[in-house]
Amino acid sequence: MNFTMDIERYRMVIQRYVQILTIRYDIKREYLTLGIPILVALSILSVAVLTGHTFVTDEASIGGAVNDETAAKQAAYEALVAEMEAAEAAERGEVVAVEEEKTEPLPEDDKPKDDLDHIMVFAILVAIIPYSLDSYFQKKLLQKREVAFSELMYKLSELMRGGIDPVKGFINLSKTNLGVITSNAQDAASSMVLGKSFEESMHRMSDSMNSRLVARYIDVLVQAAYTGGNVADLLFRTSEDMRSVIAIQKEKESNLKQYIVIFYLAQGIIVMLTYILSTSLLPLIQGVGMEMLGGVGLSDIDFERGFFHMIILNALFGGLIIGQITEGEIKHGFKHSAVLITLSYVACVTLLLPAGVGGSYVVDVISGDGQEVLGGIPLQKPIVFNVTDMEGNPVPDTFVKMSISPDGMITSSMTEDDGTVAVTPIPGSNDGTYIVTALAGESTGTATIIVKGGDD
Numbered sequence: 001m002n003f004t005m006d007i008e009r010y011r012m013v014i015q016r017y018v019q020i021l022t023i024r025y026d027i028k029r030e031y032l033t034l035g036i037p038i039l040v041a042l043s044i045l046s047v048a049v050l051t052g053h054t055f056v057t058d059e060a061s062i063g064g065a066v067n068d069e070t071a072a073k074q075a076a077y078e079a080l081v082a083e084m085e086a087a088e089a090a091e092r093g094e095v096v097a098v099e100e101e102k103t104e105p106l107p108e109d110d111k112p113k114d115d116l117d118h119i120m121v122f123a124i125l126v127a128i129i130p131y132s133l134d135s136y137f138q139k140k141l142l143q144k145r146e147v148a149f150s151e152l153m154y155k156l157s158e159l160m161r162g163g164i165d166p167v168k169g170f171i172n173l174s175k176t177n178l179g180v181i182t183s184n185a186q187d188a189a190s191s192m193v194l195g196k197s198f199e200e201s202m203h204r205m206s207d208s209m210n211s212r213l214v215a216r217y218i219d220v221l222v223q224a225a226y227t228g229g230n231v232a233d234l235l236f237r238t239s240e241d242m243r244s245v246i247a248i249q250k251e252k253e254s255n256l257k258q259y260i261v262i263f264y265l266a267q268g269i270i271v272m273l274t275y276i277l278s279t280s281l282l283p284l285i286q287g288v289g290m291e292m293l294g295g296v297g298l299s300d301i302d303f304e305r306g307f308f309h310m311i312i313l314n315a316l317f318g319g320l321i322i323g324q325i326t327e328g329e330i331k332h333g334f335k336h337s338a339v340l341i342t343l344s345y346v347a348c349v350t351l352l353l354p355a356g357v358g359g360s361y362v363v364d365v366i367s368g369d370g371q372e373v374l375g376g377i378p379l380q381k382p383i384v385f386n387v388t389d390m391e392g393n394p395v396p397d398t399f400v401k402m403s404i405s406p407d408g409m410i411t412s413s414m415t416e417d418d419g420t421v422a423v424t425p426i427p428g429s430n431d432g433t434y435i436v437t438a439l440a441g442e443s444t445g446t447a448t449i450i451v452k453g454g455d456d
Helices: 002-025 029-050 058-091 116-161 166-174 179-193 198-209 212-227 231-288 303-327 330-351
Strands: 362-367 371-373 383-388 399-405 420-423 432-440 443-451
Touching: 029 116, 116 166, 116 179, 116 198, 116 212, 116 231, 116 303, 116 330, 166 179, 166 198, 166 212, 179 198, 198 212, 212 231, 231 303, 231 330, 303 330, 362 432, 362 443, 383 432, 383 443, 420 432
Parallel strands: 371 443
Antiparallel strands: 362 383, 383 420, 399 432, 432 443
């Protein structure tokens, strides 16, 4: 018993200090629901930047591709030299042991942390979700208060029909259960008992309820109480009018819900279109080796990352537009932005981008490497890559992005049930070593093609 009393006493003390701070420093709900989450989101971004997390830049992508290509050419050259030495040794009757070069994996601390765009999505969600939830529940509470106030006006009109004046009738009603506005009505009634005027007490109640609709009808109630006449009938008609306005607002919101569905479907269509572009059209265009103005090759542009940024921004601003159109205020669109961003992010990391950081697969070439062909014609044998997870298990139905450099044509594909993917590229017409790169997640595998006798 004493323990319960102590808890109640501490709760009342804390509530009193919170009220004092709120009145003295004019603390608003937005300071807690929006200001603090924004500070937390900025702190998350700051820590991420300080710990080495960065965006994926075109320079880094191009530099990585150039390094991979150079390393692959060097490996192909060393393998060719080793084969020539082995052939010469065989002619002399000697046996030369060929040592396989083992490449050590890059230490985890030295891997590039290019996932800042993922962290930024999480930071945006941290910043807007508390405010969006608070706005949603505050709106629901406001709607309940407006309905309860219309019932209060109806009950007050019935009391006034019995000959009770507005002040006494309001005080008597405050002692009953008025739903979500019980505390507001009790505060106004207490103010009347302490000698405050009916007008001042009702306006205080209006301010505490924070409803423009309630404020408008409270003005009508106050004016009716002071002018006299058939106030009971006036209050009855006013309560009926307020109920009609509330019903019209609900019907309006119900009719506008179709636009919410349209915006959500549009966001889904954008995600699916970008997925089709990334898996079908863009790999074909990039494989051709076309160049844009400035000499930048299409294969060097990270279209998937650009699509990812576009989709997330469209989800953010699309949600705000939904709030403005359907509910008349942008702040009510944050909940739609949070939902759209979450769904779009899951779709993007599933379809367009790798969800994790670092290599999540192992990509090896199992056949078709090192073929010598004429330039400008398809390979006689396909190049087959094998994609496995870190435990060596095959990874089926996984998208593998293919590219060939310095030029040529190639098509991306999905892995088979055994984790393999076969590709038949068409190298360019110039003589030299061509590098075929298979990208699964953030892991790559390479194969070489040697073109001889092509057109210069």
